[in-house]
Amino acid sequence: MTAVAVIAKECRPGRVKTRLTPPFTAEEAAALAAAALDDTLAVVAALPVDRRVLYFDGDVAPEAAAGFDVLAQTAGDLDERLAHLFDVVDEPLLLVGMDTPQLSTELVAAALGVGDADGSVAAWLGPAADGGFWALAMREPDGAVLRGVPMSRDDTGRRQLERLEAAGLVVGLLDELTDVDTAESAASVALAAPGTRFARLHRELARGRS
Known part of the structure; x- marks a missing residue:
């Protein structure tokens, strides 16, 4: 069965979601990040897999990660940290x-077997609206296909796809999602997934400003 890992950092003010400030305070931005992480962990906890991993940068893991294997992130740039996990x-x-x-079981269902009916698909990539990617799956994990890929750019997703294909892997694409990075994207995600913890907190904070 597939292992599912969530990469995350401890949600402390001034350390996460700094692009949400303003309009949110550093404390509010951290609370929104924590809500988003809890939503993500809850979905992963319910997936039909044998192993769940929190690949964590921080000292205190969230309570929602109970039952997850907690692995400390290595030092280095994001590509190096991701490569180490793989x-x-x-x-x-x-x-x-x-x-x-807004993650759901349905959005990642195709990638849980990291393959398809005839076994031809060896990897899956979930493109993000900002040009990055929100998910990556490999049947045979190999950090070499991540190491050196430029991260946090508007061509990161394309470059990662090219690297996977250059390694001879047949890649399936998951649905494109919007990352919560800015106040605008946060509002968009809250509207798209109104039942999440993140959306409920976003509405509460937005009402406080009206």
Whole structure:
């Protein structure tokens, strides 16, 4: 069965979602990040997989990660940190971020087997609206296909797809999602997934400003 990992950092004011300030305070931005992470962990906790991993940068893991294996992120740039995870996990691996609280079982269902009916698909990529990616799955995890890919750019998703294909992998594409990065994208995600913890907190904070 596939292992599913969530990459996340501890949601402390001034350390996460700094592009949400303004209009939100650093404390509010951290609270929104924590809500998004809890939403993500709740979905992953319900997936039909044998292993769940929190790939964590921080000291205190959230309560929602109970039952997850907590692995500390290594030092280095994001590509190096992601590559390390794909080097140390032996079983088929699906990685998701903490910035898409609209995540659902249906959105990742195709990637849980990291393959398709005839076994031809060896990897899955979930493109993000900002040009990055929100999910990456590989039947045979290999950090080499991540190491050196420029991250946090508007061509990151395309470059990662090219790297996977250059390694000879047949890649399936998941639905495009919007990351919570800015106040505008936060509002969009809250509208798209109104029942999430993230959306409820976003509405509460927005009412406080009206």
